[in-house]
Amino acid sequence: MSGNSIGRLFRVTTWGESHGVATGAVGDGCPANLSLSESDIQKELNLRNPGLSPSSSARKEEDIVEILSGIFEGKTTGTPISLIIKNRDVKSGDYANLKDVFRPGHGDITYQRKYGIRDYRGGGRASARETAARVAAGAIAGKIIDLAGMEVIAYTVELGGIMADRRDLADIGGNALCCPDVEAAKKMQDRLDEAKKKGDSLGGIVEIVVKGCPSGLGEPVFEKMDAGLAGALMSIGSVKGVEIGAGFRVARMSGSECNDPITPEGFLSNNAGGILAGITNGDDIVIRVACKPIPSIEITQQTIDIYGKPETISIHGRHDVCVIPRIVPVCEAMVRIVLADHFLRHQSANGSKLFG
Amino acid sequence: MSGNSIGRLFRVTTWGESHGVATGAVGDGCPANLSLSESDIQKELNLRNPGLSPSSSARKEEDIVEILSGIFEGKTTGTPISLIIKNRDVKSGDYANLKDVFRPGHGDITYQRKYGIRDYRGGGRASARETAARVAAGAIAGKIIDLAGMEVIAYTVELGGIMADRRDLADIGGNALCCPDVEAAKKMQDRLDEAKKKGDSLGGIVEIVVKGCPSGLGEPVFEKMDAGLAGALMSIGSVKGVEIGAGFRVARMSGSECNDPITPEGFLSNNAGGILAGITNGDDIVIRVACKPIPSIEITQQTIDIYGKPETISIHGRHDVCVIPRIVPVCEAMVRIVLADHFLRHQSANGSKLFG
Amino acid sequence: MSGNSIGRLFRVTTWGESHGVATGAVGDGCPANLSLSESDIQKELNLRNPGLSPSSSARKEEDIVEILSGIFEGKTTGTPISLIIKNRDVKSGDYANLKDVFRPGHGDITYQRKYGIRDYRGGGRASARETAARVAAGAIAGKIIDLAGMEVIAYTVELGGIMADRRDLADIGGNALCCPDVEAAKKMQDRLDEAKKKGDSLGGIVEIVVKGCPSGLGEPVFEKMDAGLAGALMSIGSVKGVEIGAGFRVARMSGSECNDPITPEGFLSNNAGGILAGITNGDDIVIRVACKPIPSIEITQQTIDIYGKPETISIHGRHDVCVIPRIVPVCEAMVRIVLADHFLRHQSANGSKLFG
């Protein structure tokens, strides 16, 4: 039933539908006395907004966040931080024709079957719009992990079949696709343009790196760090796969290739992706997620209506061609939320590296 | 801190170290009046036991489960079901030489760093032995989902670089590697033999299919069915990647390829892997997990001791060459546990398909 | 850390400070397809508002609730229901003089010590104002238990030493103190008037009865129905004691007096208060809570400032003389929230009495 909260010590609850009054988040369990302002959060939200890229939706979402509680004189007080993002520029009329028909690849059919009712306007709660609240809450988490010296960076490593050959993190900000390989970014953009022309959409892969993560975070056995990250990232609507470190490549490795040799200076490789037996080992955490193509496409598709009769559908409107780059800050937010929670858990028994 | 429980309504807690007195599980929240006997659980445990395959550890673990509570006259009573598996044939002496040195690819170094103490005998809590308790608890979950008409089947689809070309589920039981492609199984076995000779180990991929899953299971947004499955499977020590349906392949698909067309008779494809927007759609759930090679190998590796000094290590003893096939029932168990929990959650608000 | 949520299947999260922008609640896990409107919630909130009674604060809080999510075309959709109550008529200036001094009986000193910071305006998060969000969320819970045929009624049985001799529930609505004994209500009112003149405040006892509760709700052993009720009610700021059925009187009973004899027509007495071994027995649930006097009084008190220096304090402003009657709907709300959660839990394994 209830499933809209994540985290045990730092716990985020989100709410809101695509075409409702607003969406929002409550961040509970943030330590007191951290500086936090609306602009700290707004900065993250802006990364998620449709920008210059033709891959992005034309719906002009200037998501403006307001802090409703939990901050006093610019600082967190330890009480729940309530955030609200009012919905603007909402044209529900666009969706009236989708009332009675299930869009392939969307949650329309499963929400209807589960609940016997659904807010069909723009996907309701299953809309990507729900992720705005995650990004806002992730900004609170960011304050916690910043203090602990951790940094989370996500970027595009594959889109429409084009792979980034390089990981030049300095280049991420320089292109609309958040790609660390500028040459690849151009080719990705070409693919997006082609897909747009065809009325189709594309998938891709986002990689997330955590730098500065201390060793010791993660709670065996069911609440391992990698288990928490996998669950949190797989909860993003478009994600169909999550891998840590060498990920699926480990299946073709031998032990002598896969084991990361240990030296007094650290590990000689990072196939583990910074996590051993569910606990961080002090190396960078490296995660990749596979994002499916946006299911709303103009190309005509076969489907059924809510009465079970065959239908065809061609979806017009303000849709992105790919969840990249807008999903990039969402991935960062989810990783920050998991890290903040695990950092606080670790503190509970292992004393204060931070707040002492 | 506490991290050894999973599930909200059907909740499993496991405990125990590789070379302690015993391992066990408590299954809490099982509905009353289900038939459950030790042999129901033993049957599953036996699947995890070292069998004929040379890939398996020579440690003779006849894991015998005992039910300590929760059953009365052969039926569940709704109270916690406590299971114990006593450790036998334990040779702690084998591990004395590992007291002061960290084995690459193992949790030795992270447990030491997190806790400042570790039970170094056989990996302690981080041992694969911990999964025996999962399998035992999974057998309880199996009773719940059996009733609901769900069936979970896992099998090997890749090992040491050899891929199964076929999914002939009838063949799974006919080979030691639980592979649905008998020809591939032979080649996989050859690879295992080679690796064993070299003192090395191998990785692989296990696929899990859920048949008969009703539509409507899974709780948006953070407790989606796929999020739960990903977290549960990633909590298995060897797993470094989880994908649902088309998984990482979606990154290279277009929307028109990836979306599963809907017809009155059902979906025409299953790239979604049976889950849309985190809720089951009535189709088979399909999951794949990437398993890393067993880190304990005879080949000499570079490492450090607990004082930080460089060391080399060659690990002898009764180790498997690959976690396959022993991980197969563990994957099934974790999926059953997640399904049982989600089935009960769904019941809570949507009425009784089962117990009415 | 995070502690602002209650419930497992129906989960309520509240947020907001007395003198912040707003307070609110998120109700997650409400079944779909229940009718719910703002007026359903407003009706409950109005009961908590300062009314005619001189015992009530002069702060004119017309708490207007807005539903921000989770409702579509007048019905719940199964997604989180976000409620907001904007703060109006807030005079923070009133509290500037309390910035540096701890009010006896208040949370000022403990919040300061726990968090090292506090929103001193009107008690911040520790204000009774926080309970508005509970009442609003309780109205959602009310929809669930209404359907199940349960009814929750709270009323005043003691105030300022005056005890209600009768339990004429029809009289509750007819007096400002929600007392089922009109004669006693008059005497209570006299006591309130006296206390007000002295600049003092008074305590009292509220009794809560649940009618129509089916047998079988409550989960042994730590999540018994009475344990859940006690925790939920004790979480109300003013409550210092909770008792079920005969409550503290059981200490002076013999077994032959205390045991409720069972007959085919039901129990002959109700010392159990409707709960046996943590599970409802089908009889009325009866609970009493002891409410302390409001700590803000004009009478001069001894205290210290935030630097530890002795101070005296006389608190002027818009304070109630007694938490009764405003706490009455808060008690009802907490009981409804616990019942709704337990009802859904029970459904999960025992099939649908309601939603089938």
Add this chain to the structure above:
Amino acid sequence: MSGNSIGRLFRVTTWGESHGVATGAVGDGCPANLSLSESDIQKELNLRNPGLSPSSSARKEEDIVEILSGIFEGKTTGTPISLIIKNRDVKSGDYANLKDVFRPGHGDITYQRKYGIRDYRGGGRASARETAARVAAGAIAGKIIDLAGMEVIAYTVELGGIMADRRDLADIGGNALCCPDVEAAKKMQDRLDEAKKKGDSLGGIVEIVVKGCPSGLGEPVFEKMDAGLAGALMSIGSVKGVEIGAGFRVARMSGSECNDPITPEGFLSNNAGGILAGITNGDDIVIRVACKPIPSIEITQQTIDIYGKPETISIHGRHDVCVIPRIVPVCEAMVRIVLADHFLRHQSANGSKLFG
């Protein structure tokens, strides 16, 4: 459904029936490197055992605890600590005649109605025997709070209508009833003897004091310290009321009487019972619980059988006359468990007073 766990960071799960193979507990989340031996736990268990007092059951329960996991070389490792207490001297035959009839005041009828099945032997899971596991787990919690300088002491303040006039804690150990007033203890014993002769039973009140509790523990608003304590104590089968500090007496106080004046040296009174706004204030925590008479009595009672037909019942066997003194260590255990959990929660955000 699942309801046999308590705590968030330090989490205890218990299992076992009165006449099953064993009862036990899993303590998860205990910090590493604490010394813990079976004798530490046995010491607590012995306090719960039938001793010299004629008020105690004649069933000779030498509860012997075994540690099955989580300890290595005498120290906690941070992994789950599994405890088992095997049932001995069990005569199920004694209970065969109770198979078809509901004992008044017991959970027989509610378990049967909830689950449709029950282990009728000795009350099954609803037996007071279940509390042995609580006491064992409480000993682990004791190790955590010992370190933090907290001490929990429970004692009898009322039994069969006799009240202790004094609180001479040094006298608690000197009488079989754990009463801090030796004179009162004698009168209580007389009452017990009388009740035993009549085949009846008696109730009483236990007071629990926590000394040395630091200020700042407890998480507003639903997870306040007092809410946690009330829920934990009310989960003990016999408890029908819980009060903190002045408890129900606050109902008759004025604010000027009830508020504890604050001075640089501390509070001048302790009506708050050490908790303000749900957070500990550094003073002693004081709690009282009302315990009902043991429902198993020889005096003939009116009841029904499982088919709903009227019956009379006279219960013979090895029953105590009063839950006091055996409930005393159970109360201590529950308070220790709550304190340990809250201590760890507080640590998570507020740094290490202990483990640094």
